[in-house]
Amino acid sequence: MNGHTTAEKILANSADLEEVWPGDHIICKVDMAMAHDMGTPSIIDYFKEMEVDNVWDTSKIVCVMDHIAPSHHVADADSKVSIRKFIQETGIQNFYDVGSGISHNILPEYGHIRPGELVVGTDSHTTSHGTFGAAGTGLGYTEMAYVLATGETWLRVPETIKFEFEGEFNKWVGAKDLILHIAGEYGTDFGQYKSIEYTGGPIDSMELDDRFMFPNMSVELGAKFGFTPTDSKVTDYINKRTDIPYKSRDADADASYDEIYQVDVGSISPKISTPHKVGNVVDVGDVENIKLDQVFIGSCTNGKFQDLKIAAEILNGKQIAKGMRLIVTPASRAIYSRALKGGIIDVLTDSGAVVTNSTCGACVGRGMGIIGEGEVCLAAMNRNFRGRMGSYKSDIYLSSVATAAASSITGMITDPRRKL
Amino acid sequence: MKGVAYVFGDDISTDAIIPTDYTHGSTIDYKYVFDPVRPGFADEIEKGDIVVAGKNFGCGSSRESAPIAMQLSGVSGVVAESFSRIFYRNAIAIGLPVITAKRITEFVSEGNEIEINLDTGIILxxxxxxxxxxxxxxxxxxxxxxxxxLINHYKLNKDEKEVEK
Structure with missing residues (x-):
């Protein structure tokens, strides 16, 4: 008998079935649902249309004001007024207002994520929760209205791809360079409708902050879910934050995979995604002369504590290039606070950086560092689609935090190994 | 379903379909649909026309504003070589037909009239x-x-459940 992958085990449990196989369409019970400030206004409209007054479970819904936070258009401020009213009326228990942070970072921080559970959110990067052994995936607003009313959603059981990493990273090369390498090598749709499991020594020895990169960026490869193993680093983190019992459902040793890929991480050098696709990946060395107007370090992908720590390590005692902006956006208030107490925010501010409150902000083109016509931004974030950060006539390059920080000193794209 | 084809390339993201700047709350300024990659699209198309695209159509965010903006502008359906999963689900949830057809961009050129049989998936x-x-x-x-x-589906089933009671 064949065993099952992580996705198959979690989905079988959610559908109350003995086992499920790739290609099955099933109705799943959702363990946790997240809606943010860009999605909730539509959800409120749909609730009216559906003539629903009550949500299915007030304890299993989290609402986060992260996308446009704080508001800078009256229309967005008005939306938040109706969202807060909706939260009161429905009695949704978990509400995180402006400044709390980005949903994908604060859901685990506040104990809303547990291994083995199914999490859906009105945001594509909901895949991030695979860092904690949970099957997370994005839904739209109509579908979320349906989930909030019924606690259920349909899913197609995905095939699974497995990555086996080995070797050791070179200095100033890490998780972001590896995931960009994968996007460049295998394409941004090779994981379409699938689940991806990332395994091996380099993953085991990583901090959770860095592991987060793989489930988080899995959506950029087209995937439905992304997972790293549920080891003691994960369970220690989770147990400090929740009393609700859970059962981890990591893949069986004899699970069947669609494809298995091996990558020696020691062969990876710092990578850059060039405009306007995440999959347009080159070595930093190939684009080193490109002049920058802005460097951005932030988003659910690169606004974590380890990211800010690396930025501060590189920028310590240095100044950013003249005529250039560096915007740093910690992913959550807890991260911001920890960086503040550790002196990291001081270092960044002294170097000339603008440190913003925790928000999706510039990464969704909704404030806190959007760019204008003809401008070039090097961003440690997740997407470089045309118009993502503001003007359609601007260019976004993606990199690791180390490359972004080193480049902010020179004012042009720079290999962190050369600079440091 | 029959309409004139508007052909797009691979990896058309939700940011390219409707830039977030044109959405506030639940209102969408659909006149800007495809503005980053094809300005003037909303003026060009006629109700019932069909979008034909390459691989990974609708990649990126979970914003439902993307298929809604297309629907509001008059697009009656999308045929793509492959879809990003969230866009695909969102389209179904709002009742916008989505058909996957490998190599469709080799067989359909801009301005061709195409006819789709939604039951069989055959495109003429x-x-x-x-x-x-x-x-x-x-x-x-x-x-x-x-x-x-999905909203109507919910209401239909809810009514049925109430009848059963």
Missing amino acids: NNTTGVEIEGESMPREIQSIFEAGG
Whole structure:
């Protein structure tokens, strides 16, 4: 008998079935649902249309004001007024207002994520929760209205791809360079409708902050879910934050995979995604002369504590290039606070950086560092689609935090190994 | 379903379909649909026209504003070589037909009149006479689509459940 992958085990449990196989369409019970400030206004409209007054479970819904936070258009401020009213009326228990942070970072921080559970959110990067052994995936607003009313959603059981990493990273090369390498090598749709499991020594020895990169960026490869193993680093983190019992459902040793890929991480050098696709990946060395107007370090992908720590390590005692902006956006208030107490925010501010409150902000083109016509931004974030950060006539390059920080000193794209 | 084809390339993101700047709360300024990659699209198309695209259509965010903006502008359906999963689900949830057809961009050129049979997934290029085999929507979710979207599907089933009681 064949065993099952992580996705198959979690989905079988959610559908109350003995086992499920790739290609099955099933109705799943959702363990946790997240809606943010860009999605909730539509959800409120749909609730009216559906003539629903009550949500299915007030304890299993989290609402986060992260996308446009704080508001800078009256229309967005008005939306938040109706969202807060909706939260009161429905009695949704978990509400995180402006400044709390980005949903994908604060859901685990506040104990809303547990291994083995199914999490859906009105945001594509909901895949991030695979860092904690949970099957997370994005839904739209109509579908979320349906989930909030019924606690259920349909899913197609995905095939699974497995990555086996080995070797050791070179200095100033890490998780972001590896995931960009994968996007460049295998394409941004090779994981379409699938689940991806990332395994091996380099993953085991990583901090959770860095592991987060793989489930988080899995959506950029087209995937439905992304997972790293549920080891003691994960369970220690989770147990400090929740009393609700859970059962981890990591893949069986004899699970069947669609494809298995091996990558020696020691062969990876710092990578850059060039405009306007995440999959347009080159070595930093190939684009080193490109002049920058802005460097951005932030988003659910690169606004974590380890990211800010690396930025501060590189920028310590240095100044950013003249005529250039560096915007740093910690992913959550807890991260911001920890960086503040550790002196990291001081270092960044002294170097000339603008440190913003925790928000999706510039990464969704909704404030806190959007760019204008003809401008070039090097961003440690997740997407470089045309118009993502503001003007359609601007260019976004993606990199690791180390490359972004080193480049902010020179004012042009720079290999962190050369600079440091 | 029959309409004039507007052909797009690979990896058209939700940011390219409707820039977030044109959405506030639940209102969408659909006149800017495809503005980053094809300015003036909303003025060009006529109700019923069909979007034909390459691989990974609708990649990126979970913003439902993308298929809604297309629907509001008059697009009656999308045929793509592959879809990003969230866009695909969102389209079904709002009742916008989505058909996957490998190599469709080789067989349909801009301005061709195409006809889609949603039950079989067969696409007929009336301009060239070529017939292309696409995949219809999975049987299991066709009922959502047939109800006119997920909201109507919910209301229909709710009524049925109440009748049973």
